[in-house]
Amino acid sequence: MTVASTSDTFASSSTGGRPTYLDFNATSPVDPRVADEVMRFMVQEFGNAGSRTHGYGQVAKERVNRARQEVAALVAAKPDEVVFTSGATESDNLAILGLAAHGEATGRRHIVSTQIEHKAVLEPLEVLAKQGFEITLLSPDQGGRISAEAVAAALRSDTLLVSVMAVNNETGVIQPIEEIADALVGHETFFHVDAAQAYGKLIQPLQHPRIDLLAVSGHKIGAPKGIGALIVRRRGYKRPPLTPLMYGGGQERGLRPGTLPVPLIAGLGTASALALDEADQRTASAAAIKEQLIEALRPLGAVLNGDPDRTVATTLNVSIPGVDSEAAIVALKDVVAVSNGSACTSQSYEPSHVLTAAGLPRELVEGALRFSWGPDTTDVPTELIAERLLRLLRR
CATH class of the missing domain: 3.90.1150.10 (Aspartate Aminotransferase, domain 1)
Structure with missing residues (x-):
């Protein structure tokens, strides 16, 4: 292509x-091929993916399912591990705040993250700190990189979550995600990666099976604003025990209720497929x-x-x-x-x-x-x- x-x-x-x-790190123009797909599902194939009684709904549902496959393929996940959201900020919030109830129930109230995270991570962590969680924020070296050894050294028996971005949005520095993931093998802590600036740009690092939660943003890779995903990887047969932030429907496996924005999802799917292909x-x-x-x-x-x-x-x-x-x-x-x-x-x-x-x-x-x-x-x-x-x- x-x-x-x-x-x-x-x-x-x-x-x-x-x-x-x-200024692509702020947002990217929509790829014309993506725009064509979005418009088709706005104007022609406008059905609700939740409507099971007619062909309009079936076409929409099939496109959503194909988009799950396209998003999953880019990060070597399974299609049913893709939860569509409004973007990486919502995905980060769902990953971090969604684990709070499990942390409280199990007595695991320690979180490891970094000083260079996006506000979409730092601010939810501040919310948990006010609820009694202990947050360890690691500092980078002068080159802007976090040490995988520092992450491993910060782990405790009560560490609920490690959250480290894949690529910094300001400097473009690639963080050692694969090394951190390797260090977490055998440890119960969940691993969350904000991949807003990495998705579609780095392929192999985001495919590491030890990454439990991966936040994706569409408008950084030529898809429209307002669409993203949270990859919720199973470890063995268990999903991360997330609690939804909103209620009102069973969509997205109960984690994100509301009518699916099929045109935007189709756009994210197409943008993901193009990123992998090219x-x-x-x-x-x-x-x-x-x-x-x-x-x-x-x-x-x-x-x-x-x-x-x-x-x-x-x-x-x-x-x-x-x-x-x-x-x-x-x-x-x-x-x-x-x-x-x-x-x-x-x-x-x-x-x-x-x-x-x-x-x-x-x-x-x-x-x-x-x-x-x-x-x-x-x-x-x-x-x-x-x-x-x-x-x-x-x-």
Whole structure:
């Protein structure tokens, strides 16, 4: 398959169009092939997957079942282990808060996580802390990576859950998920992975059978906003003992009630299938863009935030000493659309908790820019980006 270009939608400023979009970690444009599938199930095949008395419902149900297979295939899970949600934030909440009742019933009230998690993990953990759970948050090294040995050392007999993201949303640093999973073999604790930035980009690490709970987001891989999944893997014959956060129906094995959004689910299924089919091609294309950006910014004294040998090909977090990130974003606004951190906290900008936890100097933290792109990104104006940033240095 050939990935369609988004050049018509996000044209380079040099052509007089909109700025080149380089904020895929916040959200990605919907792949045209995915959009076609979504529209078909909005306009033509609009049945309710729960309607069993006619063909409209049957077509919808069959598409949902196929989407389960497509999502499951990307992470080597079983289709019946896929629970559709509104996105990774809901999935994270269901995984973490959904285990609370089991923790209280068994006396296992200790949780291990990290200081660099997304707010979708950190805030539910704060809720559990107020309920008497003990939370251990591990710090990363200066390269932004958590040590698998530190995770193993933090385990206790009463540890209910280990929650570690697969790829950091700000730095793109890949966390040692497979090593952590190996360390948990033989231990009762549940392993939750926020894979919002990894799903569809990293294949093998997310397929480790010791990952019990895996949060997925559709709008990071060319599917629409408002759809995601929680992979609830069985260990042996037992599912993680989750308690639902909402009630009102038996959908999604009782874990997530409500009428299934069939068009969005179809979109996530198609996006997942494309990500698996085109994985090698996408990685090679993304890596080429990353190298071009690094080469263009190197003469400016650019400092890469995050171990460059352990980051995904689709993300570059960089600081230019002497350049404030807010000023840089303004200077680049007609050239590229970029960010200086998580979109979930950008409305009231505060220095990155991720870079701060890694021990970076304040100047680098305040100057950090995050560039992120996808499989349909072309013609990144690297020279113009460098030229605009150089102007700021000369002021």
